[in-house]
Amino acid sequence: MNSQWSQIVKEIKEIYKNKDFVPLHEPTFSETDIEYVTDCIRSGWVSSVGKYVDDFEKKLAEYTGVKRVVAVVNGTAALHIALKVAGVQANDEVFMPALTFVATANAATYLQAIPHFVDVSEETLGLDPVKLENYIQEIGEMRNGQLVNKKTNRVIRAVVPMHTFGHPVDLDPLIELCSKYHLILVEDAAESLGSFYKGKHTGGFGVASALSFNGNKIMTTGGGGAILTNNEKLADYAKHITTTAKVPHRWEYVHDEAGYNYRMPNINAALGCAQLEKLDSFIASKRQLTNRYKKLFEQVESLKVFSEPIFAKSNFWLQTLIIERKKYNRDEILEMLNNNGIMARPIWKPLDQLVSYADCPKSDLTTTNKINNIIINLPSSPPIGGTSS
Numbered sequence: 001m002n003s004q005w006s007q008i009v010k011e012i013k014e015i016y017k018n019k020d021f022v023p024l025h026e027p028t029f030s031e032t033d034i035e036y037v038t039d040c041i042r043s044g045w046v047s048s049v050g051k052y053v054d055d056f057e058k059k060l061a062e063y064t065g066v067k068r069v070v071a072v073v074n075g076t077a078a079l080h081i082a083l084k085v086a087g088v089q090a091n092d093e094v095f096m097p098a099l100t101f102v103a104t105a106n107a108a109t110y111l112q113a114i115p116h117f118v119d120v121s122e123e124t125l126g127l128d129p130v131k132l133e134n135y136i137q138e139i140g141e142m143r144n145g146q147l148v149n150k151k152t153n154r155v156i157r158a159v160v161p162m163h164t165f166g167h168p169v170d171l172d173p174l175i176e177l178c179s180k181y182h183l184i185l186v187e188d189a190a191e192s193l194g195s196f197y198k199g200k201h202t203g204g205f206g207v208a209s210a211l212s213f214n215g216n217k218i219m220t221t222g223g224g225g226a227i228l229t230n231n232e233k234l235a236d237y238a239k240h241i242t243t244t245a246k247v248p249h250r251w252e253y254v255h256d257e258a259g260y261n262y263r264m265p266n267i268n269a270a271l272g273c274a275q276l277e278k279l280d281s282f283i284a285s286k287r288q289l290t291n292r293y294k295k296l297f298e299q300v301e302s303l304k305v306f307s308e309p310i311f312a313k314s315n316f317w318l319q320t321l322i323i324e325r326k327k328y329n330r331d332e333i334l335e336m337l338n339n340n341g342i343m344a345r346p347i348w349k350p351l352d353q354l355v356s357y358a359d360c361p362k363s364d365l366t367t368t369n370k371i372n373n374i375i376i377n378l379p380s381s382p383p384i385g386g387t388s389s
Protein backbone atom coordinates (compact mmCIF):
# COMPACT_ATOMS: atom_id res chain seq x y z
CA MET A 1 0.00 0.00 0.00
CA ASN A 2 1.55 3.32 -1.05
CA SER A 3 1.51 6.42 1.14
CA GLN A 4 -1.43 7.98 -0.68
CA TRP A 5 -3.60 4.96 0.14
CA SER A 6 -2.33 4.76 3.73
CA GLN A 7 -3.53 8.33 4.09
CA ILE A 8 -6.93 7.47 2.59
CA VAL A 9 -7.35 4.51 4.94
CA LYS A 10 -6.33 6.65 7.88
CA GLU A 11 -8.82 9.40 7.04
CA ILE A 12 -11.76 7.05 6.45
CA LYS A 13 -11.02 5.48 9.83
CA GLU A 14 -10.92 8.95 11.39
CA ILE A 15 -14.36 9.80 9.97
CA TYR A 16 -15.63 6.78 11.90
CA LYS A 17 -13.75 7.53 15.12
CA ASN A 18 -11.01 4.96 14.46
CA LYS A 19 -13.15 1.89 14.92
CA ASP A 20 -11.36 -1.37 14.07
CA PHE A 21 -14.06 -2.26 11.60
CA VAL A 22 -16.04 0.27 9.59
CA PRO A 23 -19.23 -1.29 8.16
CA LEU A 24 -20.73 -0.28 4.80
CA HIS A 25 -23.90 1.01 6.40
CA GLU A 26 -25.34 0.63 9.86
CA PRO A 27 -28.51 2.08 11.36
CA THR A 28 -28.33 5.13 13.62
CA PHE A 29 -30.38 4.96 16.83
CA SER A 30 -31.09 7.37 19.63
CA GLU A 31 -33.31 7.65 22.71
CA THR A 32 -36.50 8.44 20.75
CA ASP A 33 -36.26 5.09 18.95
CA ILE A 34 -36.14 3.32 22.31
CA GLU A 35 -38.91 5.52 23.68
CA TYR A 36 -41.40 4.88 20.85
CA VAL A 37 -40.71 1.13 20.69
CA THR A 38 -41.03 0.87 24.46
CA ASP A 39 -44.30 2.77 24.34
CA CYS A 40 -45.54 0.35 21.69
CA ILE A 41 -44.64 -2.69 23.80
CA ARG A 42 -46.26 -1.17 26.90
CA SER A 43 -49.47 -0.57 24.92
CA GLY A 44 -49.66 -4.29 24.14
CA TRP A 45 -50.37 -3.51 20.47
CA VAL A 46 -47.18 -4.77 18.82
CA SER A 47 -48.62 -6.61 15.87
CA SER A 48 -51.20 -6.04 13.17
CA VAL A 49 -53.18 -3.16 14.67
CA GLY A 50 -52.15 0.03 16.43
CA LYS A 51 -51.75 3.76 16.18
CA TYR A 52 -48.13 3.73 15.00
CA VAL A 53 -48.96 2.17 11.63
CA ASP A 54 -51.55 4.86 10.87
CA ASP A 55 -49.20 7.52 12.16
CA PHE A 56 -46.26 6.27 10.13
CA GLU A 57 -48.33 6.11 6.95
CA LYS A 58 -49.64 9.63 7.49
CA LYS A 59 -46.22 11.11 8.23
CA LEU A 60 -44.63 9.40 5.23
CA ALA A 61 -47.37 10.79 3.00
CA GLU A 62 -46.64 14.26 4.36
CA TYR A 63 -42.89 13.86 3.92
CA THR A 64 -43.05 12.52 0.37
CA GLY A 65 -45.99 14.63 -0.78
CA VAL A 66 -47.62 11.47 -2.12
CA LYS A 67 -51.35 11.13 -1.36
CA ARG A 68 -51.40 7.66 0.11
CA VAL A 69 -48.93 5.31 1.78
CA VAL A 70 -49.46 1.66 2.71
CA ALA A 71 -46.84 0.28 5.12
CA VAL A 72 -45.82 -3.35 4.57
CA VAL A 73 -43.33 -5.96 5.83
CA ASN A 74 -40.47 -5.14 3.46
CA GLY A 75 -39.51 -3.36 0.26
CA THR A 76 -39.82 -6.49 -1.87
CA ALA A 77 -43.43 -6.98 -0.73
CA ALA A 78 -44.07 -3.29 -1.45
CA LEU A 79 -42.74 -3.70 -4.99
CA HIS A 80 -44.75 -6.90 -5.51
CA ILE A 81 -48.00 -5.18 -4.54
CA ALA A 82 -47.15 -1.91 -6.32
CA LEU A 83 -46.69 -3.85 -9.58
CA LYS A 84 -49.88 -5.82 -8.97
CA VAL A 85 -52.17 -2.89 -8.21
CA ALA A 86 -50.63 -0.91 -11.09
CA GLY A 87 -51.81 -3.66 -13.44
CA VAL A 88 -48.90 -6.01 -14.15
CA GLN A 89 -50.22 -9.48 -14.98
CA ALA A 90 -48.93 -12.98 -15.67
CA ASN A 91 -46.98 -13.26 -18.93
CA ASP A 92 -46.38 -9.50 -19.18
CA GLU A 93 -42.86 -8.26 -19.76
CA VAL A 94 -41.54 -5.55 -17.45
CA PHE A 95 -38.64 -3.26 -18.43
CA MET A 96 -36.13 -2.78 -15.62
CA PRO A 97 -32.43 -1.98 -15.33
CA ALA A 98 -30.09 -4.99 -15.35
CA LEU A 99 -28.15 -3.07 -12.72
CA THR A 100 -30.42 -3.29 -9.67
CA PHE A 101 -30.90 -5.35 -6.54
CA VAL A 102 -32.43 -8.76 -7.30
CA ALA A 103 -35.71 -7.82 -5.54
CA THR A 104 -36.79 -5.71 -8.53
CA ALA A 105 -36.83 -8.81 -10.74
CA ASN A 106 -38.17 -11.08 -7.99
CA ALA A 107 -41.23 -8.88 -7.46
CA ALA A 108 -42.16 -9.15 -11.15
CA THR A 109 -41.56 -12.90 -11.04
CA TYR A 110 -44.00 -13.31 -8.12
CA LEU A 111 -46.71 -12.09 -10.52
CA GLN A 112 -45.52 -14.51 -13.22
CA ALA A 113 -44.38 -11.51 -15.23
CA ILE A 114 -41.04 -11.59 -17.07
CA PRO A 115 -38.23 -9.13 -16.31
CA HIS A 116 -36.88 -7.50 -19.47
CA PHE A 117 -33.47 -6.02 -18.76
CA VAL A 118 -32.36 -2.74 -20.29
CA ASP A 119 -29.26 -0.60 -20.05
CA VAL A 120 -28.38 2.23 -17.67
CA SER A 121 -26.76 5.63 -18.14
CA GLU A 122 -23.38 6.63 -16.73
CA GLU A 123 -24.80 9.97 -15.72
CA THR A 124 -27.45 8.63 -13.32
CA LEU A 125 -26.52 4.91 -12.87
CA GLY A 126 -30.21 4.32 -13.64
CA LEU A 127 -32.32 3.56 -16.74
CA ASP A 128 -31.14 5.29 -19.90
CA PRO A 129 -34.26 6.79 -21.55
CA VAL A 130 -32.57 7.40 -24.93
CA LYS A 131 -31.31 3.84 -25.25
CA LEU A 132 -34.67 2.55 -24.06
CA GLU A 133 -36.58 4.41 -26.77
CA ASN A 134 -34.21 3.21 -29.51
CA TYR A 135 -34.58 -0.32 -28.21
CA ILE A 136 -38.39 -0.09 -28.12
CA GLN A 137 -38.35 1.01 -31.77
CA GLU A 138 -36.16 -1.96 -32.65
CA ILE A 139 -38.09 -4.75 -30.87
CA GLY A 140 -41.52 -3.29 -30.15
CA GLU A 141 -44.75 -2.83 -32.06
CA MET A 142 -48.06 -1.27 -31.02
CA ARG A 143 -50.93 -3.76 -31.32
CA ASN A 144 -54.42 -2.78 -30.11
CA GLY A 145 -52.97 0.06 -28.11
CA GLN A 146 -50.41 -2.13 -26.36
CA LEU A 147 -46.68 -2.37 -26.79
CA VAL A 148 -45.76 -5.90 -27.87
CA ASN A 149 -42.31 -7.45 -28.02
CA LYS A 150 -42.12 -8.67 -31.64
CA LYS A 151 -39.64 -11.39 -30.71
CA THR A 152 -41.71 -12.98 -27.91
CA ASN A 153 -45.21 -11.77 -28.80
CA ARG A 154 -45.73 -10.78 -25.19
CA VAL A 155 -47.16 -7.47 -24.00
CA ILE A 156 -44.59 -5.14 -22.43
CA ARG A 157 -46.70 -3.69 -19.64
CA ALA A 158 -44.53 -1.59 -17.37
CA VAL A 159 -41.22 0.19 -16.77
CA VAL A 160 -39.55 0.02 -13.36
CA PRO A 161 -36.77 2.59 -12.97
CA MET A 162 -34.66 2.31 -9.84
CA HIS A 163 -32.95 5.28 -8.18
CA THR A 164 -29.50 3.78 -7.67
CA PHE A 165 -27.88 4.51 -4.28
CA GLY A 166 -30.48 7.28 -3.85
CA HIS A 167 -29.62 9.19 -7.06
CA PRO A 168 -32.80 9.93 -9.06
CA VAL A 169 -32.96 8.75 -12.67
CA ASP A 170 -34.04 11.22 -15.35
CA LEU A 171 -37.79 10.68 -14.99
CA ASP A 172 -39.27 13.20 -17.46
CA PRO A 173 -38.19 11.38 -20.64
CA LEU A 174 -39.29 8.06 -19.08
CA ILE A 175 -42.72 9.52 -18.30
CA GLU A 176 -42.93 10.65 -21.93
CA LEU A 177 -42.01 7.16 -23.14
CA CYS A 178 -44.68 5.67 -20.89
CA SER A 179 -47.40 7.84 -22.36
CA LYS A 180 -46.17 7.29 -25.95
CA TYR A 181 -45.98 3.49 -25.66
CA HIS A 182 -48.76 2.94 -23.10
CA LEU A 183 -46.45 1.65 -20.41
CA ILE A 184 -47.16 1.76 -16.68
CA LEU A 185 -44.52 3.53 -14.57
CA VAL A 186 -43.68 1.87 -11.24
CA GLU A 187 -40.69 3.31 -9.38
CA ASP A 188 -38.42 1.13 -7.30
CA ALA A 189 -37.66 3.91 -4.80
CA ALA A 190 -36.31 1.47 -2.20
CA GLU A 191 -33.05 3.42 -1.96
CA SER A 192 -34.33 6.94 -2.48
CA LEU A 193 -36.38 8.02 0.52
CA GLY A 194 -35.43 11.69 0.87
CA SER A 195 -34.36 12.08 -2.78
CA PHE A 196 -36.11 14.58 -5.04
CA TYR A 197 -36.40 14.88 -8.82
CA LYS A 198 -36.91 18.49 -9.94
CA GLY A 199 -38.24 19.33 -6.50
CA LYS A 200 -40.69 16.44 -6.22
CA HIS A 201 -40.05 13.34 -4.10
CA THR A 202 -39.04 10.17 -5.94
CA GLY A 203 -41.77 7.56 -5.79
CA GLY A 204 -44.39 10.23 -6.49
CA PHE A 205 -44.18 9.86 -10.27
CA GLY A 206 -45.15 6.23 -10.74
CA VAL A 207 -48.70 4.87 -10.80
CA ALA A 208 -47.43 3.16 -7.65
CA SER A 209 -43.96 2.95 -6.11
CA ALA A 210 -42.04 1.11 -3.40
CA LEU A 211 -39.85 2.18 -0.48
CA SER A 212 -37.71 -0.03 1.78
CA PHE A 213 -36.83 0.40 5.45
CA ASN A 214 -34.45 -2.53 5.72
CA GLY A 215 -31.66 -2.23 8.30
CA ASN A 216 -29.13 -0.99 5.74
CA LYS A 217 -31.34 1.67 4.13
CA ILE A 218 -31.28 5.41 4.94
CA MET A 219 -33.72 4.83 7.79
CA THR A 220 -35.01 1.58 9.18
CA THR A 221 -38.01 -0.09 10.76
CA GLY A 222 -35.99 -3.28 11.35
CA GLY A 223 -37.59 -4.68 8.24
CA GLY A 224 -40.26 -2.84 6.34
CA GLY A 225 -41.44 -1.18 3.19
CA ALA A 226 -44.18 1.04 1.84
CA ILE A 227 -46.31 1.40 -1.26
CA LEU A 228 -46.75 4.99 -2.45
CA THR A 229 -49.54 6.08 -4.77
CA ASN A 230 -51.54 9.18 -5.61
CA ASN A 231 -54.50 7.01 -6.63
CA GLU A 232 -56.98 6.51 -3.76
CA LYS A 233 -58.55 3.42 -5.30
CA LEU A 234 -55.20 1.69 -5.79
CA ALA A 235 -54.20 2.60 -2.23
CA ASP A 236 -57.40 1.10 -0.82
CA TYR A 237 -56.85 -2.03 -2.87
CA ALA A 238 -53.20 -2.27 -1.79
CA LYS A 239 -54.24 -1.93 1.87
CA HIS A 240 -56.92 -4.60 1.37
CA ILE A 241 -54.76 -7.28 -0.27
CA THR A 242 -51.85 -6.70 2.11
CA THR A 243 -54.30 -7.34 4.97
CA THR A 244 -55.25 -10.87 3.77
CA ALA A 245 -58.11 -9.32 1.74
CA LYS A 246 -60.28 -9.39 4.85
CA VAL A 247 -63.67 -7.76 4.49
CA PRO A 248 -64.19 -5.60 7.59
CA HIS A 249 -66.67 -7.24 9.96
CA ARG A 250 -66.95 -7.38 13.75
CA TRP A 251 -66.48 -11.13 13.95
CA GLU A 252 -66.77 -12.90 10.58
CA TYR A 253 -63.68 -14.15 8.72
CA VAL A 254 -64.58 -13.22 5.18
CA HIS A 255 -61.75 -12.77 2.69
CA ASP A 256 -62.76 -11.87 -0.85
CA GLU A 257 -59.57 -12.97 -2.66
CA ALA A 258 -56.28 -14.76 -2.03
CA GLY A 259 -54.60 -11.88 -0.23
CA TYR A 260 -51.23 -11.48 1.44
CA ASN A 261 -50.17 -11.11 5.05
CA TYR A 262 -47.90 -8.18 4.25
CA ARG A 263 -48.96 -5.59 6.86
CA MET A 264 -46.23 -3.80 8.74
CA PRO A 265 -46.43 -4.69 12.46
CA ASN A 266 -47.09 -1.80 14.84
CA ILE A 267 -43.77 -2.29 16.64
CA ASN A 268 -41.86 -1.74 13.40
CA ALA A 269 -43.96 1.33 12.62
CA ALA A 270 -43.11 2.74 16.08
CA LEU A 271 -39.44 2.58 15.17
CA GLY A 272 -40.30 4.10 11.78
CA CYS A 273 -42.01 7.11 13.39
CA ALA A 274 -38.92 7.81 15.48
CA GLN A 275 -36.52 7.33 12.56
CA LEU A 276 -38.55 9.55 10.24
CA GLU A 277 -38.13 12.46 12.68
CA LYS A 278 -34.36 12.17 12.10
CA LEU A 279 -34.36 11.50 8.37
CA ASP A 280 -33.40 15.06 7.40
CA SER A 281 -30.46 15.00 9.81
CA PHE A 282 -29.29 11.66 8.34
CA ILE A 283 -29.41 13.19 4.86
CA ALA A 284 -27.56 16.35 5.92
CA SER A 285 -24.89 14.19 7.51
CA LYS A 286 -24.55 12.09 4.36
CA ARG A 287 -24.12 15.18 2.19
CA GLN A 288 -21.30 16.27 4.48
CA LEU A 289 -19.80 12.82 4.18
CA THR A 290 -19.88 13.07 0.37
CA ASN A 291 -17.99 16.36 0.59
CA ARG A 292 -15.37 14.80 2.84
CA TYR A 293 -14.92 11.90 0.43
CA LYS A 294 -14.70 14.35 -2.47
CA LYS A 295 -11.88 16.21 -0.74
CA LEU A 296 -10.17 12.99 0.18
CA PHE A 297 -10.16 11.66 -3.38
CA GLU A 298 -9.59 15.00 -5.08
CA GLN A 299 -5.85 14.40 -5.35
CA VAL A 300 -6.20 10.82 -6.48
CA GLU A 301 -5.88 10.64 -10.20
CA SER A 302 -8.72 8.85 -12.06
CA LEU A 303 -10.94 8.24 -9.03
CA LYS A 304 -14.09 10.29 -8.68
CA VAL A 305 -16.80 10.45 -6.02
CA PHE A 306 -20.18 10.11 -7.75
CA SER A 307 -22.45 13.10 -7.32
CA GLU A 308 -26.10 13.86 -7.97
CA PRO A 309 -27.28 14.73 -11.49
CA ILE A 310 -28.20 18.44 -11.91
CA PHE A 311 -31.96 17.81 -11.88
CA ALA A 312 -31.82 15.95 -8.60
CA LYS A 313 -31.40 16.36 -4.89
CA SER A 314 -30.12 13.00 -3.72
CA ASN A 315 -30.18 11.41 -0.25
CA PHE A 316 -26.63 10.07 -0.93
CA TRP A 317 -27.62 6.76 0.67
CA LEU A 318 -24.53 4.84 -0.48
CA GLN A 319 -21.30 6.71 -1.18
CA THR A 320 -19.94 5.77 -4.57
CA LEU A 321 -16.45 5.86 -6.01
CA ILE A 322 -16.02 5.68 -9.80
CA ILE A 323 -12.79 4.46 -11.35
CA GLU A 324 -12.52 6.74 -14.35
CA ARG A 325 -9.50 5.28 -16.06
CA LYS A 326 -7.80 1.92 -16.05
CA LYS A 327 -5.12 3.09 -13.64
CA TYR A 328 -6.82 1.14 -10.87
CA ASN A 329 -8.31 -2.30 -10.68
CA ARG A 330 -11.59 -2.48 -8.76
CA ASP A 331 -10.78 -5.70 -6.95
CA GLU A 332 -7.36 -4.45 -5.84
CA ILE A 333 -8.97 -1.42 -4.19
CA LEU A 334 -11.69 -3.59 -2.62
CA GLU A 335 -9.09 -5.99 -1.27
CA MET A 336 -6.91 -3.23 0.14
CA LEU A 337 -9.79 -1.42 1.89
CA ASN A 338 -11.34 -4.62 3.28
CA ASN A 339 -7.93 -5.86 4.49
CA ASN A 340 -7.73 -2.64 6.50
CA GLY A 341 -11.08 -3.01 8.23
CA ILE A 342 -12.97 -0.76 5.83
CA MET A 343 -16.00 -2.44 4.37
CA ALA A 344 -16.19 -1.52 0.69
CA ARG A 345 -18.34 -3.33 -1.84
CA PRO A 346 -18.83 -3.64 -5.62
CA ILE A 347 -22.23 -2.98 -7.20
CA TRP A 348 -24.61 -5.92 -7.78
CA LYS A 349 -23.84 -8.47 -10.47
CA PRO A 350 -26.06 -7.53 -13.46
CA LEU A 351 -29.26 -9.57 -13.12
CA ASP A 352 -28.99 -11.14 -16.59
CA GLN A 353 -25.90 -12.93 -15.24
CA LEU A 354 -27.80 -14.69 -12.44
CA VAL A 355 -28.93 -18.27 -13.16
CA SER A 356 -32.55 -17.47 -12.31
CA TYR A 357 -32.72 -14.64 -14.85
CA ALA A 358 -30.28 -15.78 -17.55
CA ASP A 359 -33.09 -16.57 -20.01
CA CYS A 360 -34.92 -13.25 -19.70
CA PRO A 361 -35.11 -10.89 -22.69
CA LYS A 362 -32.54 -8.09 -22.63
CA SER A 363 -31.20 -5.20 -24.65
CA ASP A 364 -27.57 -4.42 -25.33
CA LEU A 365 -26.04 -3.90 -21.85
CA THR A 366 -22.73 -2.24 -22.74
CA THR A 367 -22.95 0.53 -20.13
CA THR A 368 -24.20 -1.85 -17.44
CA ASN A 369 -21.22 -4.11 -17.97
CA LYS A 370 -18.79 -1.20 -18.08
CA ILE A 371 -20.13 0.47 -14.94
CA ASN A 372 -20.19 -2.85 -13.16
CA ASN A 373 -16.40 -2.98 -13.11
CA ILE A 374 -15.69 0.59 -12.06
CA ILE A 375 -17.95 1.16 -9.04
CA ILE A 376 -17.01 0.86 -5.40
CA ASN A 377 -19.32 1.68 -2.49
CA LEU A 378 -17.58 3.21 0.52
CA PRO A 379 -18.71 3.23 4.18
CA SER A 380 -21.84 5.38 4.22
CA SER A 381 -23.35 5.46 7.72
CA PRO A 382 -24.08 9.00 8.89
CA PRO A 383 -20.91 9.70 10.87
CA ILE A 384 -22.33 12.60 12.86
CA GLY A 385 -24.62 11.93 15.80
CA GLY A 386 -24.50 8.25 14.91
CA THR A 387 -23.63 5.11 16.80
CA SER A 388 -20.09 5.38 15.50
CA SER A 389 -18.54 6.32 18.82
Ligand SMILES: *Cc1c(COP(=O)(O)O)cnc(C)c1O
Binds near residue numbers: 075076077
Ligand atom coordinates in the same frame (compact mmCIF):
# COMPACT_ATOMS: atom_id res chain seq x y z
C1 LIG B 1 -33.44 -2.84 -0.59
C2 LIG B 1 -33.99 -2.91 -1.96
C3 LIG B 1 -35.20 -3.58 -2.27
C4 LIG B 1 -35.92 -4.47 -1.33
O1 LIG B 1 -36.14 -4.06 -0.07
P1 LIG B 1 -36.24 -5.11 1.14
O2 LIG B 1 -36.86 -4.27 2.21
O3 LIG B 1 -34.86 -5.56 1.45
O4 LIG B 1 -37.14 -6.22 0.72
C5 LIG B 1 -35.69 -3.49 -3.55
N1 LIG B 1 -35.03 -2.83 -4.51
C6 LIG B 1 -33.87 -2.20 -4.27
C7 LIG B 1 -33.20 -1.48 -5.38
C8 LIG B 1 -33.30 -2.23 -3.00
O5 LIG B 1 -32.12 -1.62 -2.79
